[in-house]
Amino acid sequence: MDSKKVSISKKEYDFFINEARPTPTEFFKKFNCTSKKTAVSIWYSALREVLKIRDDLKLVNIEQNYKDGKYKQAIDDYFKTSVLEKEKTYVDKTLTKKTSKAIRSRIDDLLPEETGSKKPRLMESQQNDDSSILMSADPKIKQEFPGSCSSTSGPSSKPHLEEDIESKYYDAGKRHKILYSWKDAIGNIDIRDASKKDWIFENHNLSNDFRNFQQKTIKQVKENSYLCFKKDFHKILCLSNIMLVEQKKPSYLTCDQAIWSTICRRQTSPVLSLVITTVISEYSSLLNCFASLDEIEDRWCANFAKVTELNNEDRANFCKCQIILRNFFLLDSINKNNEDTFVHSTLHDLINEMFRDPLLELVWANSESTASKRQRSNDKENTVKGNKPDFKILNNDRDEILFGEVKPKDSSSILVKKDFIKLGDFQVATLNEIIKKHGNKNGLISFGIWVTGARIRFYEMDLSYDGIYRMVLVSNVVIPTERAQFLNLMTVLEAFFNIKRRISEVITVIASNTPPNSPSRSTYGRVPTSSPKPVKVTISGLQPN
Structure with missing residues (x-):
């Protein structure tokens, strides 16, 4: 290892203090390293600098493992992957959509697996058709497998698996898709024929439609145990006893x-005072x-004098809004290529x-949900940890009461739908815990x-109705x-103030000594459904329709 002095930034230093797994590959991912020699030098120098100050056994072990050569293969694999990712980008820019998808799938097959990684271990099983199904022993699929969508049909449903690939690439070799199977979960789904209380609206029994x-x-x-997070969205939700209530009516409802x-x-x-709406219009x-x-900020500073006109609650809300609004004064200088970065930074400050x-x-992120952990303890495959939301809110009794999931605008529709279903499962789990x-x-x-x-x-x-x-x-x-779009902030702020008001109401209900008005309400809940299992489908020699 090169002993030459390397400048270490605070972020690189903090990585070793705060990260749960400060391994070389995690370091390279976090700081978008592209040069192997420089990246390894910075990683090692930063680690040495930290070890001088903090004699942490975890860091000492990492240093020793590196000296023993245990990270060498992982480092080599990471930079091989980086090169192939650049090749993917080039393919996307220069070839047609259909052709690039076919070649990208070949590149995915070539990507090396990181030594010691916790990817799902895949075992091949025999099938009657030309496809070979690789069944995962781990129910949690990583994002190393993009495009994990199928229809409700099985792996032999060829049109849904390779519908965008041109014919000349069908014999180019094996490719794979990741499907999700509910085969092992279906026997444990808690759905009951009898109901203690149905949801009936204008003589229409919505509970019956749902069942x-x-x-x-x-x-x-x-x-056929396969469901697609994109196409079978409502089916996956119903297996967790979740009914989505939004403007678009689910097709299964007969009303x-x-x-x-x-x-x-x-x-x-x-919920916004007249003073707040006035300053938003002014800005x-x-x-x-x-x-x-400068003129806008002068006006912003002068507006703080208006707090003298407000009561204590409105004064606090006005100050919150002033701080939030200031983050949006630079809207004219947003680079559209970095719009997601802007949204996430302003969203972070807003929340x-x-x-x-x-x-x-x-x-914020990297903290698992306690409710999710308890719910997953019912699943033999998931006894160790709960899922991690992007953020969550707890009350003074440590009850998890709100969860948040965030996805950039360019995320695939499948990942977006998976995140939404994950959000629903978080809400079910914590509601069960609060009721319990x-x-x-x-x-x-x-x-x-x-x-x-x-x-x-x-x-x-x-959970006002049974099941x-x-x-x-x-x-x-x-x-x-x-x-x-600046005036959009009125509706954004109103939405946040409304949700915060509703949280306060729930905290009041929790703190009250009033028992449930009906003893049977405590039995409305259902046992959580086990997670689906990822299935790797290898496709070879298929012909397009």
């Missing part, structure tokens, strides 16, 4: 659209007439400010925030990414 849909889905999965629209309509009251006018940033409250604790701890009182709900690009959706989930976790869309807003 019929569950039974049809179970029958389908018994015949008409007018009834469904009435159900979905939300009653909200304005919007300044931005749209191309006032200088931090909105939930800055002595009664709440905001926890406090009883199924009227007004108990869990919350979810789903971010895709600049769009933010807010969900509430209740149905209703996941209700309560707000759908867009963060502004240009000057003309």
Whole structure:
């Protein structure tokens, strides 16, 4: 190892202090290293610098493993992967969509696996058709396998697996897809014929429609265990006893659209004071007439004098809004190529400010959900850890009450849908835990925030009816990414203040000594459904339709 002095940044230093697995490959990924020699030198120098200050056994072991050569293969594999990723980008830019997809799949087959990685271990099983099915021993699939979508048909359904590949590439060798099988989970799904309380609206039994849909889905999965996160979205949700309530009526409901629209309509009251709406309009006018940033900031500073007109609650809300609004004054200078970075940074600050409250604790990524861990303990394959949300909010009793999932706007639709289903499972798990701890009182709900690009959706989930976790869309807003959209901040702030008000109401219900109005409400919950298992389908010599 080159002993030449290398400058170490604070971020590189903090990596070894805070990261759970400060291995070379994790370091390279975090700092987007492209030069092997330089990257290894910086990693080793940073580690040596940390070890001088902090005699951490974990770091000492990493240093010793490196000296013993145990990381050499992982480092080589990482930089081989980086080269192939560059080749993928070149293919995407120069070839047609269909041709590039075929070649990308060949590149994926060539990617080396990291030594000692925790990828699902795959074992080949024999099938009657030309495909070989590789069954994972680990129910949790990593994102190393992109494009993991199938239809409800099995792996031999050729059109759904290779529909975009041109004929001359069908014999180019083996390719694979990742499907998801509910075969092992289907026998443990907690669905009951009897119900203590159905959801009936205007003489229409929505609970009955939902149960019929569950039974049809179970029958389908018994015949063919594969479901696609994109195409079979509602089927996967129903297997977890979740009914999605948003503007688009699920096809399995037999009520008409007018009834469904009435159900979905939300009653909200304005929560922003006149002073807040006035300053938002003022800033919007300044931005749209191309006032200088100095002029806008002078106006922003002067507006703080308005707090003297407000009561304590409105004063606190006004100050929150002022801090949030200032982050959007630079809308004219956003590079559209970095729009996701802008959205995530402003979203991070917005959420931090909105939930800055002595009664709440905001926890960002890398913290597993306690409720998810307890729920997954029922699954023999998932007894170690719970899933990790992108962020969560806890009350003073350490009850997890809100979860958030965030995806960039360019994420594949499959990953977006998987994240949404993950969010629903978080809400089910924590609602079960709250009910178990406090009883199924009227007004108990869990919350979810789903971010895709600049769009933010807010969900509430209740268990008011037997066996149905209703996941209700309560707000759908867009963060502004240009000057003309600045007034969008009114609806964004209203949505956040409304969800915070609802959280306060739930905390009040939890703290009350009022028992559930019906003892049977405590039996409305259902045992969580086991996770699907990833299945690797190898495709060889297929012909297009």
